[in-house]
Amino acid sequence: MKQQFKTNINCGNCVKTVTPFLNKLEEVDEWKVDTDNPDKILTVEGEIFTAEEIISALKEAGYEGEKI
Numbered sequence: 001m002k003q004q005f006k007t008n009i010n011c012g013n014c015v016k017t018v019t020p021f022l023n024k025l026e027e028v029d030e031w032k033v034d035t036d037n038p039d040k041i042l043t044v045e046g047e048i049f050t051a052e053e054i055i056s057a058l059k060e061a062g063y064e065g066e067k068i
Helices: 012-023 051-060
Strands: 002-007 028-034 041-046 065-067
Touching: 002 051, 012 028, 012 051, 041 051, 051 065
Parallel strands: none
Antiparallel strands: 002 041, 002 065, 028 041
């Protein structure tokens, strides 16, 4: 399963901040943020997970996300 989100994660330090929050989700196998894309696209791959779980983890880390 693969989902993408528009985020406000815009630099390497932001990625470092959000890493523990996304890594703690057992359903997530891999994720990456394209900070070069104007929409800062977060791509998440893994077992079955909901967009709400990802958005919640982003909010917990202090960031925003919107499923695209």
